[in-house]
Amino acid sequence: MKRLILATVISFFAMSSNGTVTTTDNPFYNAAEVNHPLFAKGAGGSQCKGLPRVCGQMVSCEQAKQALKCGNTRLDRDKDGVPCESICPGG
Template sequence: MKKQFLILTLAIFSVSAFAYSCGDKKYCKQMSSCSEVVYYLKQCGITRLDRDKDGIPCEKICGKNGQNMPKAKSSKKKGKKAGKNK
C-alpha cells in the first residue's frame, strides 16, 4: 500500500513540476499562454517565437509591449532606498 501511495505521489509531483516540456510546438499559434511562449523560447531555444528580436515573443499572446509576460524573479536584496543627502 505504501509503495502505491509513493508512486502516485511521485507521479502527481512530476506532472505539476513540469508544466511545459520541449515538444512539438514551434509556432505562436500553437501556444496558449505567454508563460508557455517564454518557456519554449528560453528553455527549448525556439528563437522564431521572437522574430523581430525585440525581447517580446509572440506579440499577439504576450502583448505588443510585453504586458502579459511573466514577471522576472528579482534577486535584489531589499534595503533602504537611496535618497538625497541633506
C-alpha cells in the first residue's frame, strides 16, 4: 500500500512539473546585449584584433585611439580621454 501511494505521489509531481529546460532556468544566463568592442559581432570586432597592447608598440596616435575605443583603458593613465600621451599630446 505504501508503494502504491509513493508511486502515485511521484507520478503526480512528475506530470505536474515542466519537463523542458529553458535558458531562463539558468541563473548564469543573461540575454542582455553587451555594448563593448571586444564582444562586437561582424566587422566591429575585427578592428580590435591585432592592435598593440602598450603605447611603446603603437605606430600612430590613430592606432592608440582605436585601441582605447576597443577597451584598452590602460593606455589612458590619467583618464582624460587621450591615450598614449607620448604620441598623442593633447589628443
